[in-house]
């Protein structure tokens with residue numbers, strides 16, 4: 427398996443990240459935005475994984491601007507894409523995956539853009555999904571996506587390439603998922619218990635029995651990853667209305683690429699379908 431040299435997480439300040447992203451994008455995605463002055467010191471040890479922005483994978487423009495919500499989302503939701511567990515771990519394949527998901531969401535589902543905020547390929551490449559997702563995390567607000575019905579206003583979603591009903595993810599994907607969750611938990615100041623599966627909120631098998639069974643280990647690995655950077659998270663878990671409903675998992679859910687359970691509900695804040 428080949429991995430690009432810049433896959434490794436970079437420990438850089440928020441300001442550095444913005445400048446790097448703007449330079450890499452060469453577009454207006456993050457260009458011209460100044461980071462808050464306090465970020466350089468307070469986030470000096472923040473683990474910031476390499477995340478490919480939308481310019482990198484040649485995303486289409488969204489049809490409209492998604493809604494935003496002040497403050498952090500309650501949940502960090504782990505999905506699988508319900509696509510094949512293919513063995514092309516290249517960056518080119520990762521970009522193709524992002525384009526495929528976006529095309530499906532916009533052309534088949536009629537949404538304004540990619541539904542999820544972030545995507546991780548089987549090669550471990552992390553990509554921005556919905557337009558504005560990187561900036562939202564950096565600034566500490568929630569950009570509403572479409573990936574978990576009736577909870578989109580309080581949940582940021584990570585789509586992991588593959589189908590994990592009977593096998594687990596690649597080590598590269600797993601490592602990137604740890605880093606992505608650590609970054610989200612830290613920047614949003616959420617406890618590791620905020621990391622849940624799609625099935626915890628909606629009636630679906632997503633993210634598959636195997637990946638779902640790994641979530642306790644993921645939470646532990648995220649905590650250890652941050653501890654190794656001398657960072658910590660809130661110790662309190664989800665309480666009260668934050669506790670997921672844990673609906674019954676359907677026994678015979680049909681598998682279809684890019685479809686992994688209810689993604690849009692009548693209680694959602696977003697206006698993806700106009």
Ligand SMILES: [Zn+2]
Nearest residue numbers: 505624632686
């Ligand atoms: Zn899902």
